[in-house]
Amino acid sequence: MSPAVTTHNDLDDKIRGRTKYVADLHLPGELVGGILRSPHPHARILSIDTRRARAIPGVHAVITAADVPHPPFGPTQYKDWNILARDRVRFIGDEVAAVAAESAEAAAQAIAAIEVVYHPLPAVFDPEEALAAGLAGAAGSGAAARVATRAAAAAGGRATDGSGAWAGEPVVIHDETPDNRPMHIHIERGDVDAAFAKAAIVRGGRYTTNRIYQGHLEPIGVIATWDEAEGLTLITPSHIPYRARETYAAAFGLPEEKVRIQVPPIGGSFGAKYVHKAHLIAAALARAAGRPVRIVFDRYEDMLTAHPRVPLTIDIRIAADETGRFLGKDVTVWGDAGARVYWSPNVLATACSRPDSLYHFGAVRAEGHLMYTNHSPTTCMRGFGNAEMLFAVESVIDEIAEGLGLDPAEVRLRNIVHRGETTVHGYRLDSCELEACVKRVMELSGWSRRKDLPKYRGLGMALGNHVSGYRGIDPRFEGSTAVARLRADGVVEVETGEIDLGQGMSSTYARIAARVLEIDPARVLVKSGDTGRYPFGIGTLASRSTVMGGNAIRLAAERLRDALANFVAEALGPGARFAGGVARVPGPDGRAAPGAPEAGEGGSPAPGVAETFGKVYDLAELARLYRARHAGDALEVRASYTPQTDFPGKDFYGNPSPAYPFAAHVAEVEVDPETGRARVIGYWAVHDAGVVLNRVAATGQVVGGVAQGIGWALMEDLRTHRGAVQNLTLLDYRMPGVADVPPVTVEFVEVPDPHGPFGAKSVGEVAIDPAPAAVANAIAHALGVRGHALPLTAESLWRLQRDARRDGGGA
């Protein structure tokens, strides 16, 4: 046997500070890039003068819209992007010009020396007002007048900024979209009005979700090089690099093959880093300067230009009969896309539909308006619209339970989905342990204590579901591809197009391959993160990595196993077997060599069968044998996994994912009645993630998601005023510290899913889905009044109680 070569431990590198993130990398001759941004939320650019900037020593390139191509492009079907703003800026932070210089100081000086003359235009910041502002342009339209009145009325009762900022004049943010509404969804199944007519109880209201900053600890960064022969290379932590490549190739009119994205370790993204204007600008600068250009944001620029979660304004009603069985659900959702479309359409679509495959609501109707505003563009974050809508849905469910005098857990149990069902939108639930999750989380949390809790303590429950890959991401295809290769040292190298975000993807993949090949996972090396080297992958979003990438890895590993078995038979004789990660050649008596494997002479080429009787060959020896017979080439196989799923068309019907994970969470809070400050003091999460392949990583995903959910519910909000972010530091954008997160108990109900690799489903996003709602429900239980606008800060809870007392006193 050869000495066991084990693969490198990435986690140990991170712990010791050896991991190199993009900010830690440097290319010879690189320049520092800087971006000049609009100070106006909406303005016409009258002129740009770059002469003074060009004269600054050390400046190698100064570019404006005049220096870059302007094809229609963008990361989704809405092609509203540019590389640099031409004629008009649409939000504070919109990119107007850029420089590349020898030093950060020179770049900053050059940015300051660019003179831009703007003519400010009226701006709109509220999604409902944006529709009215667009329609106001279509003079005399009756619809405009109606919407304008409704918007004005609604603006009065809203916590979000925008009130008073829009004076009623026409504002059109993109001329191609005169109503400022790039997407308008209507989904309706069943007779909703009839359902509400026969209801014993209807509850609902307006819920608003906040502008959540992804809060990646590593700021946005990129290094670009441009070479006429090789094309554009970007070193940047994108977790959807192939999609980014396609977008950037379109922007520069290049074939995709001439754009290469190399992905260094990612210091957190949660949705923020997959595609970014800074990448395009670095590329344009690299081309203009003829040298590599690096742009690494500081926290200030990262927050000023952040593309947060899409804030939603949700009008919701749910109808139920007297036993608590739901009859109908009706929602209208306004999403603030900001001034360009990043990933907001899918977020809105998810909000409009996903919870309908968690509960049986009966008849459902959803209307979604995705609105351009003069805010910085918004995009996806873990939870992706579903967590937002679940905040509203789960709040209303608790109100129904209260209205009927029922236990909120009981109401949930009466309405949840089960295995074997096809949901109202066509999701096929081939595995679903939701009921077991609810029952287990009740036990773990001591749910029966709920009615006896002291004053100002509360227990809240919320459920969640998600997908494991989503067919709607790309109309052309879904699935994943992996390559498996037997390296000369016996290590199995697997390549994937999916990207590790720190969620443990690589170690899960290593386990999958190791399980197929019956070897130690430490002898599998997972490689990913270079569009120029590794197979195509759709990327890490929609909780794809475990099921899509994992199945591809499993298939590739199986193919490698089969190829090894064939090769063993061919090279070592028909009696030789490949099993348990080694090849065994039967002894003269026909039996495989017993006991401890002994060293074979794998180094000698093509040994005769007779000489190998009773021998055991490990992978390193097999690799040498294989190469000896194949001109030095390594044994390599490739496999693609394509799930049997449906593309959700215009009607949003179909089965979009091979496997659906579920979760039931309970939060316990204590609210200081005088200050309003709420603390989460207990948290229990029970998940159906199918078979858990990597317990440490899966648990870490759940706890991390819960912590983010706690921050979301209690303290986080990018506050804007007329399009300008007000809290531009991590001091005033409060993410939870260690003392804000209670001990979180995590359990899994493990039943294999028929489609997941070894029965596994996803866990990354479903981890956060119920969390804000669970916390909000616990607070409502503690206080007896309910907050409808996230975050539920100390001050907002103080106001809520004060207003409740006032109203109570007045009645």
Place this chain on the structure above:
Amino acid sequence: MNNLSLSINGQLQRVACDPLTPLADVLRDGLRLTGTKIGCRTGECGACTVLLDGEPVLSCLLPVAAVQDAKIQTVEGLAGDPRFEALASAMDACGGAQCGYCTPGIMVTLTAALRQPDRFAPGEYEAALKNNLCRCTGYRAIREAIAQVTAGLQSQEMTAGPARNSTATSEGAEALGQADALGKVAIPR
């Protein structure tokens, strides 16, 4: 531009730079000690934590001129320190790092805390982490790692005396005399 001499990880380093340059930048750009990360430059995230004469401080807020006569240890320089090593294996086993960007800063802070058990009440080592943010882990795995280490150190002290790691580098150990300190210090329960 000034010529400054600094003691970093037990070695004397000469650097020529503006005396106001944050230590974090001197370490990262000048000396390529990129284990010290920059997450905010405003003192909140703790990713830039280093030890200054054994005490954790934020290197983004420290002009390099202010640390000329001090002993600086970065995460790279802690390798070999028995407490660092014990914490490193516990963090690995517990999954204490996800994206890993916060991790070196947390390792530096916790190593200092474990060396000064009299400062933090038993079971409250996490109080040392108020100045460190982690967006990925929700802190549970980090808490587990601390618990593992403190339990391990306790049982070692009860049975075999203080742990000494044979791979301890001379700089790592000598800079703070922590091999000595470790002999004396008892971790409270």
Place this chain on the structure above:
Amino acid sequence: MWYSAKDLAEALEVLSSERPVVVGGGTDLFVHWPRRKPAFDGRHWLDVHRVSELRLVNMTAEGIVIGAAVTAAQLWQDARLNAVPALQQAARVVGGWQIQNRATLGGNIANASPAADMVAALAALDARVEVASQRGTRMERLTELITGPKRTTLEPDELITRIHLPSWAVGMRQVFLRLDQRGGTDISLVSAAVALRVEDDRVRQASIAVGAAGPVPLRLPEADAHLVGVRLGGPAEDVEGVADRIARAYAEAARPITDVRASADYRRAMVEVLVRRGIRRLLEEWKG
């Protein structure tokens, strides 16, 4: 030019000749340095954190003298200062451990942020600040040295050298409370320090200060005086009544602002809550 002074004489000389920016721990000065740097172009710097005279803590017959370069971490770790728990509690809440290892008492004062925590505790303890220059030394009440947000009476050649706490402050029942919004580093929305001398079960002296609820720390000695004579173990309503009255007086006198962290009305209401809580905690729950 960066000057690192070893003793007071050297520091005062540099101050007099170069008018440098004084650096304590730098935790206020160097926040977001690359963006702040241009504002300090051409300035000289005087690092005082090694000035031996500024690093001492002395217990004297007149009270306690604390050097201006003593750090927050030293304050909460120095067993002698257990005699002034309000100051120790405030020191332990400033930033986190890393910040506390650098943040100096002098910097907290000179920075004159309305939200400064150690300042609020010092104000309740009637601290006096010793200020030195080559021209001489002066003593000023802390609440007079700080004249507004980021404003003090310090002249460009002056240095805060020591902070003096009166002997009566030693051993008083004291508490420092702050309202913040998370368990990570945060800034006070409102803070309150309350100190009471209790002898023979009666309050003999009371001193309260409120932070972050106006341009300077708020003190209302007339209101505090209502506590004098209150009997411990007396009828709960009496204690509550006095606490309520004083708390309301502080809330009414507060001049809080509305900013991205909180609104003025919330801050004002919280002044009342914190002052009331502080008083009641000392009267009802204090364990010496």
